[in-house]
Amino acid sequence: MNIPKRYDAKEAESKWQAFWEAKGIYKFNPENNSPVFSLDTPPPTVSGEMHIGHAMAYIQADTVMRFQRMLGKSIFYPFGFDDNGLATELYVEKKTGRLAEEMSRQEFVELCLKESEIAEKRLHEDWKSLGISPDWDISYRTTDEWCRKTSQRSFIHLYKMGRAYRKYEPTVWCPKCGTAIAQVETEDKTLSSVLYDITFKVEGADLLIATSRPELLPACVSVFYHPSDERYKKYKGKMATVPLFGHEVPIMEDEEADPESGTGIVMCCTAGDSTDVEWWKTHKLPWISVIDERGRMKEAAGKYAGMYIKKARKAIVEDLAEQGLLKGKEEISHNVNVHERCGTAVEYIMTKQWFIKYLDLKELFLDAGAQLNWYPSYMKSRYDNWVKGLKWDWCISRQRYYGISFPVWYCEECDYVVVADDKDLPVDPSEATPPIDKCPKCGCDRFKPEQDVLDTWATSSLTPQIATRWKEDDAFFNKLYPMSLRSNGHDIITFWLFNTVVKGLLHENKVPWKDVIINGFVLDPKREKMSKSKGNIIKPKATIERYSADALRFWACSAKLGEDLPYEEKEIRRGVKMINKLWNASKFTLLHLDGYDLKYNCLEVADRWLLSKLNRVIGECTASFNDYEFSTVKKVIENFFWHTFCDVYLEIVKDRLYNPERGEEAKRSAQYTLYVALQAMLKMMAPIMPHITEEIYHAYFAEKENCKSIHISKWPEMDEDTIDEEAEEMGDKAEDVISAVRKYKTLNKKALNSEVSRILINCDNATEKQLEGTCDDLKATLHAKAIEFGDAEDNIITEKYELKLRVDW
RNA sequence: GGGCCCGUGGUCUAGCUGGUUAUGACGUCGCCUUUACGAGGCGAAGGUCAUGCGUUCGAAUCGCAUCGGGCCCA
Numbered sequence: 001m002n003i004p005k006r007y008d009a010k011e012a013e014s015k016w017q018a019f020w021e022a023k024g025i026y027k028f029n030p031e032n033n034s035p036v037f038s039l040d041t042p043p044p045t046v047s048g049e050m051h052i053g054h055a056m057a058y059i060q061a062d063t064v065m066r067f068q069r070m071l072g073k074s075i076f077y078p079f080g081f082d083d084n085g086l087a088t089e090l091y092v093e094k095k096t097g098r099l100a101e102e103m104s105r106q107e108f109v110e111l112c113l114k115e116s117e118i119a120e121k122r123l124h125e126d127w128k129s130l131g132i133s134p135d136w137d138i139s140y141r142t143t144d145e146w147c148r149k150t151s152q153r154s155f156i157h158l159y160k161m162g163r164a165y166r167k168y169e170p171t172v173w174c175p176k177c178g179t180a181i182a183q184v185e186t187e188d189k190t191l192s193s194v195l196y197d198i199t200f201k202v203e204g205a206d207l208l209i210a211t212s213r214p215e216l217l218p219a220c221v222s223v224f225y226h227p228s229d230e231r232y233k234k235y236k237g238k239m240a241t242v243p244l245f246g247h248e249v250p251i252m253e254d255e256e257a258d259p260e261s262g263t264g265i266v267m268c269c270t271a272g273d274s275t276d277v278e279w280w281k282t283h284k285l286p287w288i289s290v291i292d293e294r295g296r297m298k299e300a301a302g303k304y305a306g307m308y309i310k311k312a313r314k315a316i317v318e319d320l321a322e323q324g325l326l327k328g329k330e331e332i333s334h335n336v337n338v339h340e341r342c343g344t345a346v347e348y349i350m351t352k353q354w355f356i357k358y359l360d361l362k363e364l365f366l367d368a369g370a371q372l373n374w375y376p377s378y379m380k381s382r383y384d385n386w387v388k389g390l391k392w393d394w395c396i397s398r399q400r401y402y403g404i405s406f407p408v409w410y411c412e413e414c415d416y417v418v419v420a421d422d423k424d425l426p427v428d429p430s431e432a433t434p435p436i437d438k439c440p441k442c443g444c445d446r447f448k449p450e451q452d453v454l455d456t457w458a459t460s461s462l463t464p465q466i467a468t469r470w471k472e473d474d475a476f477f478n479k480l481y482p483m484s485l486r487s488n489g490h491d492i493i494t495f496w497l498f499n500t501v502v503k504g505l506l507h508e509n510k511v512p513w514k515d516v517i518i519n520g521f522v523l524d525p526k527r528e529k530m531s532k533s534k535g536n537i538i539k540p541k542a543t544i545e546r547y548s549a550d551a552l553r554f555w556a557c558s559a560k561l562g563e564d565l566p567y568e569e570k571e572i573r574r575g576v577k578m579i580n581k582l583w584n585a586s587k588f589t590l591l592h593l594d595g596y597d598l599k600y601n602c603l604e605v606a607d608r609w610l611l612s613k614l615n616r617v618i619g620e621c622t623a624s625f626n627d628y629e630f631s632t633v634k635k636v637i638e639n640f641f642w643h644t645f646c647d648v649y650l651e652i653v654k655d656r657l658y659n660p661e662r663g664e665e666a667k668r669s670a671q672y673t674l675y676v677a678l679q680a681m682l683k684m685m686a687p688i689m690p691h692i693t694e695e696i697y698h699a700y701f702a703e704k705e706n707c708k709s710i711h712i713s714k715w716p717e718m719d720e721d722t723i724d725e726e727a728e729e730m731g732d733k734a735e736d737v738i739s740a741v742r743k744y745k746t747l748n749k750k751a752l753n754s755e756v757s758r759i760l761i762n763c764d765n766a767t768e769k770q771l772e773g774t775c776d777d778l779k780a781t782l783h784a785k786a787i788e789f790g791d792a793e794d795n796i797i798t799e800k801y802e803l804k805l806r807v808d809w
Numbered sequence: 810g811g812g813c814c815c816g817u818g819g820u821c822u823a824g825c826u827g828g829u830u831a832u833g834a835c836g837u838c839g840c841c842u843u844u845a846c847g848a849g850g851c852g853a854a855g856g857u858c859a860u861g862c863g864u865u866c867g868a869a870u871c872g873c874a875u876c877g878g879g880c881c882c883a
Contacts (some may be wrong), residue, residue: 588845
């Protein structure tokens with residue numbers, strides 16, 4: 001056996017990655033009748049780069065898949081790329097320096113597709129370098145033909161069941177991007193602003209109203225105060241006159257009006273925020289549109305029409321001041337709802353949009369959340385809170401250039417909705433003709449295509465259906481849906497996970513997976529969130545190049561599910577050390593297994609001790625992996641391998657291996673134990689460190705087991721019969737003696753291999769009997785000429801069993 | 810404002826269905842070339858388990874409150 005002195009991780013990792021691909025080790029076989037284990041991972045967006053958070057999450061999920069594969073399951077592990085939607089548009093515009101509105105839609109779409117392809121190649125390489133084990137042949141991209149087809153099918157299915165509807169509705173709108181967006185795409189940002197006290201008139205008297213958005217005065221439709229507010233009760237049912245614009249609006253009561261805020265009386269405009277929209281709905285107020293799709297004032301704003309929001313605000317404030325209607329202003333900082341992608345404050349604009357009706361299904365969604373197995377379980381409450389707080393149906397149309405088309409045309413006369421035929425999918429309604437000649441409602445033969453595109457989440461919420469060939473291959477679908485596992489960051493429970501549950505329930509009346517694992521974030525060494533602006537971003541690529549993928553993986557597995565993990569360089573170095581240690585221990589072990597035929601007659605105490613402990617470790621690692629507790633697996637196997645196996649066991653058996661005087665049987669017993677232990681430990685580490693374990697496996701075990709990769713070899717099974725409580729106690733006592741004598745030598749500044757003439761152990765008869773079985777090993781390990789039992793004066797007490805010893809030099 | 814999570818030696822962390830002396834790593838210090846590994850081995854120092862109150866024979870672990878940090882949502 002020729003094992004190199006050093007392990008070259010860089011060379012080995014690319015070698016094994018190529019090997020796995022060439023041999024199809026991770027290929028899904030639909031004919032395989034073993035139970036399926038499948039994974040739904042987030043398709044990374046082409047607009048981003050792989051960051052260390054991705055690395056952690058994908059590695060963690062990958063260890064689970066590798067474990068399940070070794071259990072003999074049929075593994076379905078697809079991989080997708082998300083090149084859809086607004087994120088891609090913004091990325092392409094930034095990268096090429098060209099704007100979508102500079103060219104035709106088709107030209108822009110082509111540019112997006114071209115750039116996505118380049119980005120995907122890069123992403124594929126990056127993800128591959130993590131040593132993950134998907135079947136790359138079943139990868140998808142969210143704008144490919146198959147995904148477009150599935151997304152349009154989903155829409156048509158929802159339309160036909162009455163869940164997709166189109167309506168004029170106040171819609172969350174980004175004036176910068178010029179599109180409707182969903183509730184979930186917004187976030188709150190604290191911004192500084194000015195609160196103006198503005199004079200309204202009631203029957204000739206002044207009524208002061210505080211607002212930060214005076215430009216909405218022309219859209220003012222009522223004013224509110226709290227029902228308990230004594231100051232304003234007298235105005236109930238009266239009308240107030242809006243300054244500058246002169247129209248009259250009703251004065252009304254509502255619990256939502258905060259007496260403490262501003263003057264305690266608030267104007268309701270259509271629409272400044274979600275409260276305005278709620279008031280508009282519940283009090284059945286008229287709708288006045290003053291802001292257009294690009295954030296300019298509309299006709300209703302009178303002389304301010306055509307100005308952008310901020311300019312109009314300034315002009316109106318000036319005019320109010322000039323007319324003496326501005327009574328005060330105060331600098332404030334308040335929370336503003338902004339579009340998460342561009343940071344622009346959102347508006348509520350009345351437009352015609354497509355929605356998925358789902359507010360009536362909250363109970364169903366809560367029930368679905370309860371059906372899923374959440375790891376960790378407390379993450380379920382994020383889902384529950386989100387469902388309970390839903391206020392709007394899901395707006396799925398976007399007024400953008402690049403995205404999947406609605407498979408829809410409208411009758412030019414009566415707006416009748418015509419959807420595409422399934423056989424024609426995917427369609428671009430601008431290019432294709434509708435499947436009917438005449439409108440069934442009015443007989444008109446002219447149709448116009450829907451110009452809007454589907455929200456990107458309308459497609460990415462279908463990843464389980466996309467992967468399992470929904471409505472395309474029933475046998476395949478039925479075998480694979482619902483999927484076994486979803487891996488998800490805690491930040492996207494409310495959209496990606498929730499939306500996927502929605503689609504699963506609406507389409508199949510089933511939750512899309514059995515289990516859900518939620519991973520945490522990677523923080524910087526100071527435990528702060530990584531961000532470009534802080535400049536504390538770590539690129540996994542650099543880490544892999546410097547330390548190897550296995551070292552990165554070893555680190556990634558140290559966080560529990562749901563918990564954030566700080567990136568610490570020293571932790572990565574710990575992985576490097578582990579690889580080195582594993583290499584050296586294996587090199588030593590295999591050297592002594594050369595030509596060994598796995599035959600033995602009877603096992604020595606130390607060997608039974610190790611094998612018994614090994615079996616407990618197998619049991620614990622198996623149970624932990626089944627519960628997605630890879631960090632426990634990592635910790636347990638690391639500890640067992642390093643301390644029990646290397647520090648204690650290997651030192652014990654060296655003499656039996658090297659010294660012929662110990663006899664052939666004692667050697668065979670050690671060889672058997674080494675074989676079994678190393679093989680099992682390698683396999684248990686394989687999901688975490690797939691490259692180094694493959695390298696060692698191929699140096700010896702692959703041939704013995706006749707298996708071409710450790711990753712499709714059999715996971716070690718716990719054998720209850722090997723658990724040997726008696727041997728464990730005997731071995732533990734021997735270990736206790738070894739520790740004590742080592743400590744004694746160290747304190748006396750002696751080398752560990754320095755000879756002692758005698759070790760005298762002063763213990764009870766039972767212990768003496770137990771230790772007798774290990775005497776030869778003890779003598780060899782401690783370099784003691786003799787071990788005797790007796791009543792002499794002692795000078796050492798052992799740590800664990802408090803045995804009394806005396807060491808004679 | 811609501812929900813959820815977290816506070817354990819200098820740093821990171823295990824334990825948290827209550828029960829000997831609180832786990833391990835990094836760092837620090839000392840000693841040592843064990844026929845695998847000095848990228849190693851053997852040791853040492855270092856902790857009022859955030860704070861307070863409570864439940865209990867017994868609390869890092871359970872309950873309540875406070876303080877601090879984080880995430881999600883208003």
